[in-house]
Each structure stands twice: as structure tokens, then as C-alpha cells.
Amino acid sequence: MAYVRKAFKHASRDKQLLMIFLPCLLFYIIFRYGPLYGLIIAFKDYNVFQGILGSEWVGFKHFIKFFDSREFLQLFRNTFLLGFLSLVFSFPFPILLAILLNEVRSVKFKKSIQTASYLPTFLSVVIISSMMIDFLSPTQGLINKGLMLFGFESKYFLIDSGWFRPIYVLSEIWTNTGYEAILYLAAIAGINPTIYEAARVDGAGRFRMMWNVTIPGILPTVLIMFILKTGSMIRVGYEKVLLLYNPMTYNVADVFSTFVYRKGLLESNYSYGAAVGMFxxxxxxxxxxxxHLISKRLGGRGLW
Known part of the structure; x- marks a missing residue:
């Protein structure tokens, strides 16, 4: 009862903050937790006329079918590699950009770089993908025009399975670096200035202060972002893959989410698609x- 009274006391004290938080809470209840009820169809042969509860219960039939299919290993490999390569190559860029921007003394130059790097955040995935397709066009694309200028032949990058993963990773770096750098700049701004002053008095140069003050100061934020990135690594966003891939690159580009889209929506195999999505x-x-566990072991910090 003491905990209940304490909770009501805090709720009464922070009611204005809770009212601000309410729309976010409702969003997650309606659009995130509410649809979890539909996961039941992964264990049923779902029929739209019989409904979720009226459809026949089949247990793990669809999971077993998926694990036995020839697509399983290919999808797992493609999803893991795309997520892993995106994590390895795109994760350090925002950190590096934030640290370098923190060292820039020209305010105008700093704001210009921030604005230019942040612009892709305002563009939808469709626009980003369309720009990538235009840049890589074999006839009018800027990349191929540059290659032909130096005497090379034009190349249709998007139908070459060997180029799909580099293109996807580069697009992730271009899209996310500016936005994520702001998070690290905010963390840098939270470092106590007296620590820099003490380091300067001790004779530390800018590189030494960056290495011994800035990086340790943003390490908790880096660890939290690393945990969140690792958790979403396997959940490669299907929108960009769906817009960039084609039958010629299915062998390296087809991931769990695009497979769920094709099986669940295009082929109306809802139960099978739900089983793959749940897996x-x-x-x-x-x-x-x-x-989270690795972060707790190495840095003593995690999500909770």
C-alpha cells in the first residue's frame, strides 16, 4: 500500500508532465501493444471469414514449415549481414562527426555542416531511395557520369548483387549520421567544463582532452545507443530494401521483413507471414x- 500511495503522490505532483506524456502512451498502447493480439494467427490457419478466434489452431506448423524451407538460411544470412554491416560501419560515423564538430571553433562552419548532415533526416525513405536510384542510374546517374568521365564503362549497380549491401550501408550512413550526431553533441554539452579546464591546466592538448575527457564523457550515451542499435540490427527496415531490391538481387537483399510482406500481404498467407514476423x-x-548484458559487463551501464 505504501508503494501505491507513493505512486499516487508522484502522479499528483507531476500531473502536467503525465498529460504531456499521455499522447505517447496512447500511441504505444493502440499501435504497438494492441496489435500483439493478432500474433495468435501465427499459431492458426487464419481465415478472414472465420476470424482470429474461429480459425483452426495448428500450433507450430507454420514455424516448422519456415525452418524447413530453403529460404530460412538465406533470409537469416541476408538479414544478419545487412544489420551487422550497418552497425559496424554506420555506428562510428555520428560519434566521429560529433567529436569533430565539437572541436570546430567557427560557428558558421559548424552550423553549415550540421545543417547539411541533418537534411536527409527530413526526407522520407521513398525520397532517399529514389535519390539513390537516380544517382546510380546507368545512363543519367551522377556516379556513372563520373565513371565515364574518367574512361570507365557505366554500370547498373542496382542489378548487381555484389553492390547491394555497400549501397544499402552507404545510404544508412548518409541518412542517420546527422541526426545521431546531435544526440552525441548533446552528451558532449553535458560534460562539466571544469574538467576541460583542469585538463588544460595539466598541459593536455586538444587531442588529449578529446581522448581523455570527451570520449569518456559520452561513453554512457554511446553504450545506450549501441544497445538499441544491436537490438534493431536484425529488424532491417523493409521500406528501403523493398524500394532498392529487385529479383536480380533477392539472393543478397531479401530479408525477414520483405519476405513477410510478400508472403503475408501479396500472397495473403497471413498465418505464415505472422509466424516469420514473430520469429x-x-x-x-x-x-x-x-x-544489454555485454554493456553491463564492459561499461557497467545498460538499459536498466
Whole structure:
């Protein structure tokens, strides 16, 4: 009862903050937790006329079918590699950009770089993908025009399976670096200035202060972002993959989410698609917990 009274006391004290938080809470209840009820169809042969509860219960039939299919290993490999390469190559860029911007003394130059790097955040995935397709066009694309200028032949990058993963990773770096750098700049701004002053008095140069003050100061933020990135690594966003891939690159580009889209929506195999999507979500949760444990062991910090 003491905990209940304490909770009501805090709620009464912070009611204005709770009212601000209410729309966010409602969003998650309606659009995130509410649809979890539909996961039941992963264990049923769902029929739209019989409904979720009226459809026949089949247990793990769809999961077993997926694990036995020839697509399973290919999808797992493609999803893991795209997520892993995106994490390895795109994760350090915002940190590096934030640290370098913190060292820039020209305010105008600093704001110009921040604005230019942040602009892709305002563009939708469709626009970003369309720009990538235009840049890589074999006839009018800027990349191929540059290659032909130096005497090379034009290349249709988007139908070459060997180029899909580099293109996807580069687009992730371009899209996310500016936004994530702001988070690290905010963390840098929270470092006590007296620490820099003490380091300067001790004779530390700018590089030494960056290495011994700035990086340790933003390490908690880096660890939290690393955990969140690792948790979403397996959940490769299907929108960009769906817009960039084609049958010629299915062998390296087809991931769990695009497979769910094709099977669940295009082929109306709802139960099978739900089973694959649920498996993807479970793997993502396991990776999130694993990253949390590793972070707690190495840095003493985690999500909780």
C-alpha cells in the first residue's frame, strides 16, 4: 500500500508532465501493444471469414514449415549481414562527426555542416531511395557520369548483387549520421567544463582532452545507443530494401521483413507471414538482451 500511495503522490505532483506524456502512451498502447493480439494467427490457419478466434489452431506448423524451407538460411544470412554491416560501419560515423564538430571553433562552419548532415533526416525513405536510384542510374546517374568521365564503362549497380549491401550501408550512413550526431553533441554539452579546464591546466592538448575527457564523457550515451542499435540490427527496415531490391538481387537483399510482406500481404498467407514476423521479433529481443548484458559487463551501464 505504501508503494501505491507513493505512486499516487508522484502522479499528483507531476500531473502536467503525465498529460504531456499521455499522447505517447496512447500511441504505444493502440499501435504497438494492441496489435500483439493478432500474433495468435501465427499459431492458426487464419481465415478472414472465420476470424482470429474461429480459425483452426495448428500450433507450430507454420514455424516448422519456415525452418524447413530453403529460404530460412538465406533470409537469416541476408538479414544478419545487412544489420551487422550497418552497425559496424554506420555506428562510428555520428560519434566521429560529433567529436569533430565539437572541436570546430567557427560557428558558421559548424552550423553549415550540421545543417547539411541533418537534411536527409527530413526526407522520407521513398525520397532517399529514389535519390539513390537516380544517382546510380546507368545512363543519367551522377556516379556513372563520373565513371565515364574518367574512361570507365557505366554500370547498373542496382542489378548487381555484389553492390547491394555497400549501397544499402552507404545510404544508412548518409541518412542517420546527422541526426545521431546531435544526440552525441548533446552528451558532449553535458560534460562539466571544469574538467576541460583542469585538463588544460595539466598541459593536455586538444587531442588529449578529446581522448581523455570527451570520449569518456559520452561513453554512457554511446553504450545506450549501441544497445538499441544491436537490438534493431536484425529488424532491417523493409521500406528501403523493398524500394532498392529487385529479383536480380533477392539472393543478397531479401530479408525477414520483405519476405513477410510478400508472403503475408501479396500472397495473403497471413498465418505464415505472422509466424516469420514473430520469429524475427524474438531474435531481435534476444539480441537486445545480449547487448544489454555485454554493456553491463564492459561499461557497467545498460538499459536498466
Amino acid at each position: 524475427e521479433a524474438v531474435i531481435a529481443m534476444v539480441m537486445l538482451l545480449f547487448a
